[in-house]
Amino acid sequence: MPWNTVRKTLNYYIFQISGLDTNVNFLIDLASHPSFQAGDVHTGFIDTHLDSLFPPIQISDETITQAIAAIVTNERYVAIALSIRQGCRGSPFAACDGFRLNSYLERTLSIESNGQKYNIHIRYVGSNYEIKIDDNDWKPFSINSVKDSYPNRFTLKLHLDGKESIFSTVIKDNYIDIFNQNGRNEFSLVLPKFFTECSTDGSTDGETDKSSDKVVSPMPGIFDKILVEVGEWVEVGQPVAVIIAMKMEYVLKAPKNGTIKSVSKKLGNSVIKGEIIVAFECDEQKPKI
The missing domain is CATH 3.30.700 (Glycoprotein, Type 4 Pilin)
Known part of the structure; x- marks a missing residue:
């Protein structure tokens, strides 16, 4: 198989994997290496060409x-x-x-x-x-x-x-x-400082209050998605809602374990900083069914 075909295959059919670390970038560099394309391959190939196969990362x-x-x-x-x-x-x-x-x-x-x-x-x-x-x-x-x-x-x-x-x-x-x-x-x-300094329970020190029984909007925006239902039990850190602010989506997460008690806003409504989005009862253990 021609090496430019291998590279194209890696680029357009295999390598577009998001969210996971892969070695595809290395495989692309390997398939592009002149010695590899010339068939000069041996068991010490990587050690011999270590510097050219793993160059310092420079973003154009x-x-x-x-x-x-x-x-x-x-x-x-x-x-x-x-x-x-x-x-x-x-x-x-x-x-x-x-x-x-x-x-x-x-x-x-x-x-x-x-x-x-x-x-x-x-x-x-x-x-x-x-x-x-x-x-x-x-x-x-x-x-x-x-x-x-x-x-x-x-x-x-x-x-x-x-x-x-x-x-x-x-x-x-x-x-x-x-x-x-x-x-x-x-x-x-890089998120604005005023966003990172306000957590989704309304505190302003960037740390989530683990005793909080609510999730609030950390900034003005639009209530875009609700990811849970009333009566559903959620774990700490679980995404519960999404707001849109500055034309970007921001996921709001539960500060602790608990059961969803209410959703205070309708989808599409505007929200202000500190406004309650979701309230829940704090249950450390998942209720047995």
């Missing part, structure tokens, strides 16, 4: 921009879905991504990968964008969908520096997986 500006493209695309999908759910189909807040009269929207965010933090500036310019990574120069880029997308999972074409690249992405909470020609790259969106 292209891959970082792909992660940002995934984030802004997901935000647009979430905004459109939310407007439809609220009966505001065609809302300009969803349809006009980043639109501002007589000015350009500019925002900042931070992402992390392999222990490295990247400070990102994004400028919305019509239907396209500009990006500034750390202290580098501004670069224009554009995004197009390649095929039908699913919530939090899609394939995109990025135009950057006069080149096109096609990649797939999976977004879960504030985690972003990018699958491109080099394998899988994992990113996390």
Whole structure:
């Protein structure tokens, strides 16, 4: 089998596994190694080529921009879905991504990968964008969908520096997986300080109050999903609800074991910081049926 076919197979049919650590990136590097392709393979192959098979991890500006493209695309999908759910189909807040009269929207965010933090500036310019990574120069880029997308999972074409690249992405909470020609790259969106300092029981020190009998919204947003039912017994840390804030989904979790007593809000309603979403009775042991 031609090696470029092996690489394509790894890229597009095998390697798109999210949420688990795999050795697919290594297999892609192995299949791309000139000595491996030349058939110069022996039992000491990995030891001989250790440095080239396991080089220091360096993330390109292209891959970082792909992660940002995934984030802004997901935000647009979430905004459109939310407007439809609220009966505001065609809302300009969803349809006009980043639109501002007589000015350009500019925002900042931070992402992390392999222990490295990247400070990102994004400028919305019509239907396209500009990006500034750390202290580098501004670069224009554009995004197009390649095929039908699913919530939090899609394939995109990025135009950057006069080149096109096609990649797939999976977004879960504030985690972003990018699958491109080099394998899988994992990113996390750095949450704002005011969010991380407020837990889902209403405390503000970042620590969950284990004696709490409620789950509250840590920030203003939209009550999007309820993951439990009244009367259901849940364990500490179990996801119970999802809110949408800043066009991202945030999962609220139970602070301790207990039985769901009530759900205080209706799906689609706005919630304020500290508002009770779910209340429950604290039962350390699961009731016997």
